[in-house]
Amino acid sequence: MSNQIAVSADKCIGCGLCFKACPFNAISMAERPTHPRKLKLAVIDMHTCTFCGACVDSCKNIGAITMIKDAPAVLDTDLSAYRGVWVYAEQRHGEISPVVYELLNEGAVLARKLSVPLSAVLIGDNIEAKAQDLIHHGADKVYLFDAPLFIEFQDDSYSDVLSHLIVEEKPEIVLMGATNIGRSFASRVAARIRTGLTADCTALDIDPTTRNLMQTRPAFGGNIMATILSPRHRPQMSTVRHKVFKPAVKDSSRTGTIIKKGVNTATIVNRTKFLGFIKDTTAKVNLSDADIIVSGGRGLGKTEGFTLIDELAEALGGAVGSSRAAVDAGWIPYSHQVGQTGRTVSPKIYFACGISGQIQHQVGMGSSEIIVAINKDPSCPMMKMATFAIEGDLYEVIPWIIKEIKKARGCQI
Amino acid sequence: MHIVVCIKQVPNTTNVQIDATTGTLKREGVEAIINPFDEYAIEEAIRLKERFGGKTTVITMGPPQAEQALRDTLARGIDNAILVSDRAFAGADTWATSYALAQAIRTLGDYDLIICGKQATDGDTAQVGPGVAEMLNIPHVAYVKKIEEASNGSMKVERMMEDGYDLIETPLPALITVVKEINTPRLPSLRGLMNAKKAQIPHWNAETIKAEKLNIGLTGSPTQVLKIFSPPLRPGGEMLQGSLEQVAEQLVAKLKNAQLI
Incomplete structure (x- = not known):
């Protein structure tokens, strides 16, 4: 006996709510030319379905989807x-x-x-x-x-x-x-x-x-x-x-x-041998431990841009990150990459400088407490998701921020 | 050297848009692609074969449509592909997936090295690679960014860590999971594409891989999804206005007020 899930062709009104609710892309909406009102029908791909029940919940007003989960296997642990x-x-x-x-x-x-x-x-x-x-x-x-x-x-x-x-x-x-x-x-x-x-x-x-x-x-x-x-x-x-x-x-x-x-x-089984550790010398502050991260992206335009990013990071006592675009352009090593194919970080403050904020980058930094975006394009996704957005040329904006930070720090001492 | 690569099909998020009102992914027309990290695993397998000879096999567990992903790997130069597919595998968590893949690799017979991507971009768990190694009772090294040396009996690899990298030597057979830095994947060749089109891809089911019913699919999965929900939307932000000097001043004042700097 395996798990079962089924859509009632009689009840389904083709509204597509289940299609939207399915987190695993297991539902498609099929055309039903033979239906008197030509309503679509939800079709569940049994190979992709994980029986999470999201579609059943989404259909609770119509009740077209029924799911029977297996009785749990016999407990072998007390x-x-x-x-x-x-x-x-x-x-x-x-x-x-x-x-x-x-x-x-x-x-x-x-x-x-x-x-x-x-x-x-x-x-x-x-x-x-x-x-x-x-x-x-x-x-x-x-x-x-x-x-x-x-x-x-x-x-x-x-x-x-x-x-x-x-x-x-x-x-x-x-x-x-x-x-x-x-x-x-x-x-x-x-x-x-x-x-x-x-x-x-x-x-x-x-x-x-x-x-x-x-x-x-x-x-x-x-x-x-x-x-x-x-x-x-x-x-x-x-x-x-x-x-x-x-x-x-x-x-x-x-x-x-x-x-x-x-x-x-x-x-003790120990088949591998540890030969040595080589420290990453390009990072003064470890990305995953940093409370503040300053990241640079395509908008830097050149490898020298990271000198400015470094300077801001240093003023803040933070780490340097980057988008995939900057790594692929060869401006900074991969170990600094934040995002889907890089690291996931959640600092207190994340500075996104010249990063448009594609979904792959958002994935790696979206849970940061405060996001500061600096970008020429006020309509890019990063500027919209940022807590504080600054429209402008990062080469002009950042030096001012560094100046203000130094001023603020100076007052504290 | 026989190198086995485990891959997964994931939704392509490259062109995915976020629905501004609901904050969820717009899923219409999202195609399935090979998990981006698996591309590096495939490439590394082909490179090792070019250096040491032998053969490469790619395995995936998934629906019949996953055959397309396997053909893509053949077009790039992988020798054999196997699809492990059975409705009984549906709902498998990382434990049950590791089990099914390990059983499939056992069914293959001899192997020297198994390569996986460090994680898949849909589940993001990074658990299946090490899980497969444990179930096959072979050593593994995760987050490999470079293979420094390889011979028939052992391998020296660089394991990427948060603060640098570790140099690890492992006897073979072993399993490694790889990160993006390890290589730049090649594109399929024309001849590869032709061959891939014609290739016969065997489909293995639960019986072929001698999987125990209690260990596969939802039944074999220790973890269960209780509920799924959308994360709360990020509250809209503030566009700072004024001259550059004023903007910088405002920003630093705000961060200072929040006691963050």
Whole structure:
């Protein structure tokens, strides 16, 4: 028996509401020349349909679409055996990644709603000192794996220890940062322990009756939001976007338990070899951590334009980003690209200088708190979506802004 | 060297417009294209074959229409294409998709390297590549921006990170997911297009790949969509007026008032 969804040809009036509502493009409107009123008929492509139910909702006044979902497969896990909220305390080069403090803050909220403790999992080499820091930021318990083998992140060895720990301790929720490490590593762990993983979440909540984690995330480049559940599996795993939640406030009086886990190097699978790290020297400030990003696009017209962008970024203490057009033109390396085929960022302020704001770029920066657009064309999409739009030549506007910032900074000192 | 590439068809968002009143995508006439990141995976596979010999196979899981995407890859120089298609796969999340692709690759037999795009532009999860590797019990490296060295038994790759890149050595067989920086994809050749037109593309169903019913489609998916909604519209902004000096002054004052600078 598989899931079924059907459109009643008698009831369908061809209004197209379901066609518009379907987030997966699974519905088409077919002509019906034989119909007495020539009304169109909604046709659902069964291969594309994910049975999300958006069309059923859109048709509730007409009731032409019916859906029967499979009875859930027999539960093979006792959900009540899983308790507690975990945060994976990602570290890079011995430093805790900033997203971890945000996860601790949000994890504490979830743990309170579930009346369970909040734990952190810390894997690294010579990292014990950081365990106390995690407790000061809200962890009740820290599972610590400290061994030379873990000095650098490798998917194999890290997945091995985290999967084993999850199977042993049975948490109900595991949160990880939606960083390059988190997204690669969480995928592997979820595949191994056969549980649900929701990527890049921007909102989390608990359904108090089922204890299900309601995970909300943008899809189709942020054009739709989806709330996802893993109702039959535990733990419920999510990677969470950086800068969505506020970081936990440090409280040095907090106490907690540090559980040092033994590491048996011989049994840990580690097929890859870490050979080295090469720092990106073109970026003074890391794009994903930056509170302020100044991006340049096609409107710069030349590679030298980034000197001005750099100057503004430096005045603001921000990072330098770019549109795809500027990267493709060879003006700046790919590591700076924001957008669909680049990075997704959500800073407090995003400056879009000479960027028209095609959908692919919007996808990467649309969740910024404040957007400042500088463009010659007042009607381009970026100028319309911007919080503050400035019409003009960026080569004339930016120097004035730098001047004003320096003036403002000068007053503060 | 046998290189397998996993691809996905996604809606083409290049020319998509946003409906100003509803803030949603205008979906009329949106065509399906190969996921942009998969283009780099396809190109890298062809380049490796040109250097080391062997063969390339591309796999996709999707509706029968996905055959067109597979023909596009043949036109560029991929040797074989397989469509994994069955109504029973409908509604698969990343876990069930990883499972089905891993089963299909097992059915292929020997392989040395699997290449995927870093993520698809519709779901944006980046979860299927690592998931396939785990289910095949082979190592993976995500976000690869360059293959520095490759031989029959191992490979040295650059893994793009937020602050630079890591240099990783992995034994083969392995799976890598690639980012845009790795190459510039070629266009199909005329001869390629001719061959692609004539090519027979096998269709594999759940039975062919020996998939367990409980692991595929919606039933095999741990995650379920509870609801889907449009994000709140961004409130309209403000066009700053006046001379450049006044505009700059206003902007800095506003940012300062919001305690952002």
